[in-house]
Amino acid sequence: MNLAKVLLLIFTISLFSCKKKDDSNTLNVSISGEISTLDPANSYDTISASIVYQGYEPLYEYHYLKRPYTIQPLLAEAMPIIEDNGRKYTIKIKKNIQYHDDPAFKGKARFVKAEDFINQIKRLAYLPTNSNGWWLFDQKIKGLNDFRNSVGRDFEKFKTTKIEGLKAIDDHTLVIELNESYPQMLYTLAMSFTSPMPIEAIEMYENNLNDKIIGTGPFKLDSWTSSTKLRLIKNENYRKAFYPGQGDRIANSRNLLKDSGKVIPFIDKVEYNVYKEAQTRWLNFKAKKIDFLIIPKDNYSSAVDPNGNLTKELQEENIKLQIFPTLTYWWLSFNMQDPLLGKNLNLRKAIAHAIDVERYIKVFTNNIGQKSNSIYPPGIPGYDPSAQLPYEYNLEKAREFLKKAGYPNGKGLPTLTYDVRGVSATNRQQADFVKSELGKIGINVQVALNNFPAFLEKARQGKLQFWQDGWALDYPDSENVLQLLISKNHAPGPNSTFYSNKEFDKLFNKLKVMPNGPEKIEVMKRMEEIIIHDLPWVMQYYSRNYILYHDRLNNYRHSDLIYNNFKYLRLNQK
Template identity: 40%
Template sequence: MKFLSVVFTAALLIIAGCDGSPQGTDSNEITLHTALAAKVRGLDPGDIGDTTSSLVASQIFECLYQYHYLKRPYELIPQLAADMPQTSEDGLTYTIKIKRGIYFADDPCFEGGKGRELKASDFVFAWKRIADIKYLSKNWWIFDNKIVGLDEFREYTKGCKRREDVDYSRSVEGLQTPDDYTLVIKLKKPWPQITYLLAHLPTAPIAKEAVDYYGKNIMNHPVGTGPFRLKLWNRGSYIELVKNLNFRDEFYPSEGEADDLAKGYLVDAGKKLPMVDRILMMIVQENPPRWFLFMQGKIDAAGIPKDNFNEAIDQRGGLTAQMQKRNISLRIFRDPSSYWLG
């Protein structure tokens, strides 16, 4: 018998301040340089199943809900939703209001290249797409036998010869949009965990225009509502994200845990997000090269490899004098990890 054990491990991260942009970019821009430990497989949220791709795509796409950045224990708060869901007494119907004035990033898939406003129907389209057997999503487990009529929609897609033959306008009883800003979900049976799953990246809304325009190549052309958009992707080498100019006004939280102020986590309270203009993510799959790049000032943050631990951390558990002289800061946090045992 298998069971899931969730444990917390201490993680160490050292951070150097973001410097100016490299040659060839606006000197007034702020660029965050990071390194990814694995290759990005694709940026289509409905089919993402690995952590590295999720890390990148979560800068481009958003969900109905998210976790508060600072509060512990983890607190679920609205992201694209206007509020927490209204739930019927029997626990079978969830009504969710969508924030107004949220726009997809500008992209050639839209008329005139201008991103349109997010609608409740974009969630329905995205979830039907996951149910589509022709799409072969890794994330059908989220909705399997949960929403009234969605399993029947999946069965219907099995009878379609081609992906292009699937009619996404086909009604699903458990996914209704009374207006552009209201999403009603009807469940087969009570599912209290649904709100947490609606903070999971694969449930992010997708614009049908993007899927129609890019087809199977949509995994290389993400179009979302998040703070960044994809500019360049040199597979196996680097990914460059730039600020989404259509991103709404969002601000860094002004409250968190009791000791967050002392730790410096509230220094940026109230600042408009995102606070950088550009993110350059290098693909560096081994720990020693990532550490070397950090020490050379090529990336702004890095985990501490075990072979370099004494170089970075002194006997009291703080940064060594060498690190402090370089204006490097240390962040220690508890990182949840999951292990399957059998």
């Protein structure tokens, strides 16, 4: 080979080796804090859910386009056959649903079986899992509590012990028998908590699945650097699934039906980057390194004009705006087992009257948030827009209650600890706001900084005293709100306040089996009266999201309930 040909060959090899990787079909997502877990038994925050739902699939899901929200089959073949006055569910499961490849399968393709759903429900009940999802089935499935108590922490018993109310009739037929009717059952079977889990994986990883995704979803885990980024890639073995057809008029008006009938997913990769600071997220969005973004409070005026429309500058950059009501809302929580705050109602009332919630909403949401008027959020049956809370910003009343609490002008009151949910500037500013407000009446507050996983762990262990809490509803029903306050759901369940009230618990047991209607609404009202009187929560605001996205992103529709939405998104190619 002569010198010219050698040089040409070297040049050609260099050209191809230096060619930039084409990431035009990669969805770029920003998350505001560390990822707490990838285990569907313990994923119970919006950050981990945005990942888990792309890789794991339960039996049912919400239709992407229809409103009101509509449940449809996902891994199930059809809607369940419900018998015995709502106590028996027979569910047929689709065939040939393959799991992501994993060393647990020793090089063989592994397909979903009915027994895998039983394995996962067992995991929710199994004490070492310490599952956030146990509350879903506590006292609900025949024999499940007996299984939890008899198995304890014995893994061999976990594998061999049968449960009366869970049966795999064959590989594709699951039967669930309940102790009593549970109208929310379909909602629970659409949550990632109930995604199937192969026994081989549970055995190989000794029930520790925090850093793995062994699911059936359209995306599988490629890499994860815990504090900075995570990458999902398209599952090459994903079954043939299709973008939904006609939904509703809203869907039509937003051009969400162009891809109806096409095979999904459209995207090859999803890149998650941890950007803790809002300004960092904003700058990366502007640089087109993030595809969609909830507008940070400090950039609201740069994005939206006084009439609520997108600014001309962003319109010229082909950026789109969507405004969504949400099923997410916020309040201040007290640890009701705390010997100081939990035992002194007047002290809690003093705090409730000392914080200017309207100014908080203005400062931290640019008045996008809607001041709460109830423990229930708009969007669920029974919410009353005319309801009123019995506390308001009033420093004179706050001082009166502080005096009744035994601490006139704060004299003799120990310093309270306010825990934050993350380490961003906004988290710190929110804490400083609360500290400053309470300082006006003589209450001293020290702020405890936590990253988000550390905050969640403190909540699970009951180590919080006073903090901001919030909830994104799992399903649109008051039962999903009220279960946050019942005694049996004390942490590590969702009741991190450790609130207990016998009448409230009794009413909850009545409400949870009631259909929507006037009788249920009356029970809801009485339960709210109890909470307002006992004051484990001081309500703040209901969220509303102003979301920006770049023109290359198609089919985007925000929802607080639909987390498995990435399979529907399409990116314009370069």
